Amino acid sequence: MEQVDLLILNASQVCVIPSEHGGPQRGSGLGELGLVENGAVAVKNGRIHHTGPTTDLQTRYTAVQTIDANGRAVIPGFVDPHTHLPWFGDRAHEFEMRLAGASYMEIMAAGGGIMNTVRQARQASIDDLVADNLPRLQRMLAHGTTSTEAKxxxxxxxxxxxxxxxxxxxxxxxxxxxxxxxxLPAHAVPAEYQGRTNEYVDLVINDMLPAGAEWMTQHHIQLFFDVFCEAGVFDVPQTRRMMETAVTLGYRLKIHADEFEGLGGTKLAVELGAVS
Known part of the structure; x- marks a missing residue:
């Protein structure tokens, strides 16, 4: 019998979600869960080695650790593709404004929303940010998220x-x-640049994007670049300038686009090959 590191047995269901032609599921294929009743999972060297019926795997493998998952399901971890971790502080006092009918953009124009969190994040240390956001990640993991984007x-x-x-x-x-x-330095125009959006775009292009590219090189981590292309934030020409510069510096692209008004940011994203 082959030895593995972990053997999960007797799961009511193992959900393997088979890929479609080697890629993600699409269309009608989204309903294919790949359920294995009374299933099992063998893990070796940190990777899933084999899935199948418990009666099959328990005759093939011995394990350093065995888990009896009786009555439970084993599913792939959730991937959260859009979060704004890490942040600091809260906006609880704005909830009353929302209840009174203020829109997202109205709260932002009044110095709340993004700007409120910016003021708090600028004052926070890295230790503050870790202490504030670690419990959030722990709660995400407890609810099944094993991979997340962070902006x-x-x-x-x-x-x-x-x-x-x-x-x-x-x-x-x-x-x-x-x-x-x-x-995502192009999340909003900061208070000190209000009325001077083009100057802030210049700062993103000439200072922030090169600094992020240097960070990529230093840490050998691929960064995505994102822009909030929206009325009252960054228009399509400004977004194009920043995104085209980002591509030349080695970033991959994402965009917040057409959330409140259809400016054409989605078309730009498709043209430039943004992933989302």
Whole structure:
């Protein structure tokens, strides 16, 4: 019998979600869960080695550790493709504004929303950010998330945006959820640049994007670059300038686009090959 590191037996169902032609499921294929009744999973060298019926796997393998999953399901970990970890502080006092009918953009224009969190994140240390966000990642893991995207965007200055990337590294080192970082200095126009959006775009292009590219090189980690292309934030020409510069510096692209108004950001994203 072959020895493995971990053998999970007697699961009511093992859900393997088979790929479609070697890639992600699409269309009608999304309903194919690949259920194995009374299933088992063998794990070796940190990777899934074999899945199948318990009666099959328990005759093939011995294990350093065995888990009886009787009455439980074994499923792939959830992947959260869009989060704004790490952030600091809260916006609880804005809830009353929402109840009174204020929109997201109205709260932001009044200095709340993103700007509220920016003020708090700029004051936070890396240790503060880790302490505040580690419990969030632990709760995500407890609910089944094993991989997550995380965005900067609550700094809106070069030093804080890089600090947020460093906080992601620190968080990745102290817990098991995989973190894929996205660089989002174009999340909003900070208060000190209000009325001077083009100047802030210049700062992103000439200072922030090169700083993020240097961080990529230093840590050997691929970064995505993201922009909030929306009325009152960044228009399509401004977004194009930033995204095209990002591509030349080695970033891959994402975009927040057409959330409230259809400016054409989605078309731009498709043109430039954004992944989402």
């Amino acid at each position: 900067t965007g609550y700094g809106l200055d070069t030093a804080t945006e890089i600090k947020l990337l460093d906080a992601m590294l620190a968080l990745h080192a102290v817990q098991p959820v995989e973190i894929t970082p996205t660089f």
